[in-house]
Amino acid sequence: MSTNSPPGPRRVRVTSPRTSAARRPTTPTGTREIDEQTRLGEVYMSSLIQSQLRLTLAVIGGTGLILGSIPLLFWLAPATRTFAIFGLPLPWIILGIVVYPVVYVAARIYVRKAERIETEFTEFVGRQ
Known part of the structure; x- marks a missing residue:
């Protein structure tokens, strides 16, 4: 048996033909920080x-x-009881x-403002 066997296939480096293609956008810094x-x-x-x-404390406090x-009204104006x-x-x-x-309006206010806070936060973090 001969120790001089033919060399194996040559290694070839494969690269993308689209080297100038746009790369994936990087994650904004704020999101990455989180x-x-x-x-x-x-x-x-x-x-x-x-x-x-x-927001939560303001809505709960107001409600x-x-x-x-209401109980204060009944206590201060006894005529309202009858x-x-x-x-x-x-x-x-x-x-x-x-x-x-009253509870429904408080809940609507809370949801609307909470969504606004989250949207503003997402926009802010996305810009960073």
């Missing part, structure tokens, strides 16, 4: 969470103030009917 959990990413996330917390004032509209006592009307639109 994904990699760097200190700057933590600052971005903490600002988002603080904005959401402020609580409006709904919490006042009737269409044969129904006013407290029943307020607690059974009026409360729900």
Whole structure:
């Protein structure tokens, strides 16, 4: 047997014919900072969470103030406890009917503003 066997196939380097093609866009820095959990990413996330917390506390506070004032109304104006509209006592009307639109409006305000906060945050982080 001969030790001088013919050499194997030559190695060939294969490259893309489209070397001038546009490359994939890089991830914006802000998004990368958040994904990699760097200190700057933590600052971005903490600002988002603080904005959401402020909104939550404002909506809960406003709703609580409006709904919490109902018992105060009955206490300060005793005539409201016995006042009737269409044969129904006013407290029943307020607690059974009026409360729900107040809660609905508060929820709509919260959702709309929370979406706005998230959109602004996404736009800001995307520009970085």
